[in-house]
Amino acid sequence: YNIVVLPGDGVGPEVAEAAVGVLRVIGDFYGHTFNFSEHLIGGAAIDATGDPLPEETRAACVAADAVLLGAVGGPKWDGGKRRPEEGLLNIRKAMGLFANLRPLQVSPVLAHRSPLKKEIVEGVDLIVFRELTGGVYFGEKTRTDTMASDLCIYTVEEIERVARAAFQTALQRRGKVTSVDKANVMETSRLWREVVTRIHAQEFPQVQLEHALVDSMAMHLIRKPRDYDVILTENMFGDILSDEISVLGGSIGLLPSASLGSVGPGLFEPIHGSAPDIAGQDLANPVGTILSAALLLRHSLKLEDEADSIEAAVAAVLAAGATTADLGGALGTRAAANAVIDAIK
Amino acid sequence: YNIVVLPGDGVGPEVAEAAVGVLRVIGDFYGHTFNFSEHLIGGAAIDATGDPLPEETRAACVAADAVLLGAVGGPKWDGGKRRPEEGLLNIRKAMGLFANLRPLQVSPVLAHRSPLKKEIVEGVDLIVFRELTGGVYFGEKTRTDTMASDLCIYTVEEIERVARAAFQTALQRRGKVTSVDKANVMETSRLWREVVTRIHAQEFPQVQLEHALVDSMAMHLIRKPRDYDVILTENMFGDILSDEISVLGGSIGLLPSASLGSVGPGLFEPIHGSAPDIAGQDLANPVGTILSAALLLRHSLKLEDEADSIEAAVAAVLAAGATTADLGGALGTRAAANAVIDAIK
Numbered sequence A, B: 001y002n003i004v005v006l007p008g009d010g011v012g013p014e015v016a017e018a019a020v021g022v023l024r025v026i027g028d029f030y031g032h033t034f035n036f037s038e039h040l041i042g043g044a045a046i047d048a049t050g051d052p053l054p055e056e057t058r059a060a061c062v063a064a065d066a067v068l069l070g071a072v073g074g075p076k077w078d079g080g081k082r083r084p085e086e087g088l089l090n091i092r093k094a095m096g097l098f099a100n101l102r103p104l105q106v107s108p109v110l111a112h113r114s115p116l117k118k119e120i121v122e123g124v125d126l127i128v129f130r131e132l133t134g135g136v137y138f139g140e141k142t143r144t145d146t147m148a149s150d151l152c153i154y155t156v157e158e159i160e161r162v163a164r165a166a167f168q169t170a171l172q173r174r175g176k177v178t179s180v181d182k183a184n185v186m187e188t189s190r191l192w193r194e195v196v197t198r199i200h201a202q203e204f205p206q207v208q209l210e211h212a213l214v215d216s217m218a219m220h221l222i223r224k225p226r227d228y229d230v231i232l233t234e235n236m237f238g239d240i241l242s243d244e245i246s247v248l249g250g251s252i253g254l255l256p257s258a259s260l261g262s263v264g265p266g267l268f269e270p271i272h273g274s275a276p277d278i279a280g281q282d283l284a285n286p287v288g289t290i291l292s293a294a295l296l297l298r299h300s301l302k303l304e305d306e307a308d309s310i311e312a313a314v315a316a317v318l319a320a321g322a323t324t325a326d327l328g329g330a331l332g333t334r335a336a337a338n339a340v341i342d343a344i345k
């Protein structure tokens, strides 16, 4: 299996290294050969080549079996000609990754660390399906001396494919999809609602579908997060809502994500960013990246047992309180990763 | 003083009536004559005239000293040719209301009803300045058989005027502004950040300014809401973030808003919507609208003592536990409004 590793910026290299260490142990244990090749992206790539997504990196990603990413961005590149984030947006587009999955389970042992009351977050088990290659992220931008604009644009096909992915996942879960839009204001949202409603009726009538407006959803996710199973939404709303709920389980540092296309390799990354303030200090929580590696095994390499084994090890380690500082523990990034490795063994 | 009342849809008429009752008592007590005239907006206006904002309503609003609105919208008008929300968007535009102020103070007596832990929400005292006439709300929309688009557009002038309003308010508060954008993706956000930075440097250097990305802000508002004083943001982000934090104080039913232009009357409305599920049942919390009436007295009529008197009465009533069901109380809409009236007397 060829796995491309994109360490990126800030804490990216540290957490990527931690997850690669875990994957190596899984490889040894289950008898797989993982070939890791590191490539440049984001600010690191700008520094080395002037380009946040060098052609060489792009080519390696599309040819790989899966891609593991650390994080991109940081104040160092503010105001520069090229932005690190461009690298991330362009690799998503180049790999055709239209569905960004962000699962969130609140671990019973960590529920007390949530800013929300325990009785509200206990038992939360949801997954956000964020559309990843459309919306305001990729529409035309204009700029003059006196104004600026961004075009938010969606095609029927873009909505159909991510809706299907969300409904399919709902069938394997509790069978409920909440589609989020702003249909009382946006034309793209009205199209979104129509297409999701049609795909539901034609192909997934057995799934329960509800529609919610993004503003009231931002509120309900805090009032009653247990009500949700699969949340389906467009690119920008998915960005905002999934970050909003990222603290429900105690720390954003725990959360993985998978970005998938219809064919080809997926890209796997923690949802926390580059955290430049703690970069290089062995402080970052590696769990979000380690769980992203588990998603990589499951979704891109179809190694279900291996993925389960990582997830079980993480659960055991969290239950034992072997955590980094964001969760009140005393471990550094490396020690926290080693705790997971010991649990696997 | 001529006050236009727009009851609108759902619970709108009930809460508007409650607030008018409070204003009448204030008028008697302080010796002011308030002339109330009711006009149609939203779904109610569609039903009666086919138009969510009849010309007659528009004319009355711009000629008034202030406008008090209940709520608009409801499933009854879904899929119709005209949408109730159009009425609200168009009256905001017609009155030139570019700054939507949403203050949030967590009452110590209600902090325990928050979905967040008491120690996180206690002492929260912030105000959101949401830009109200630009962004994706008013840009061009297109639709074909295969796609849809919304244009998000901002001019320098639109950003300047709302930024000035936010900085001015910060000077009267704790002196801190957090400006929220998505500058790593959107061109309008990059313009936003530039203009806010320039207005700050040129006109309000004594205010502390920080910039935040909307996704991480959605998270921080839950983790550490006490850190914020004035939050300044564009139309859509303001819609989402202000609804997100609306439950921090225990109930969205408590929260008022003021929409202001540079000259002319302001528009005042609770931030909860039309809540069709509880409409007509004397269940809605009238406090958000009553506090909106207080903002009306303060901002449009410059009657500061009168506004203070309403706010003190509401605080006393909440402290005494005389609340509607959303806050665990046993009072109906009318009884809750009467409790405020008794406290004023």
Ligand SMILES: CC(C)[C@H](C(=O)O)[C@@H](O)C(=O)O
Residues within 6 Å of the ligand: A073, A085, A088, A089, A239, B184, B185, B215
């Ligand atoms: C870095 C940024 C461009 C990116 C996004 O907005 O998609 C990030 O916030 C994310 O959620 O992956």
Ligand SMILES: CC(C)[C@H](C(=O)O)[C@@H](O)C(=O)O
Residues within 6 Å of the ligand: A184, A185, A215, B073, B085, B088, B089, B239
């Ligand atoms: C009803 C709707 C158009 C409106 C908005 O999005 O502005 C509402 O959500 C609000 O916040 O006042």
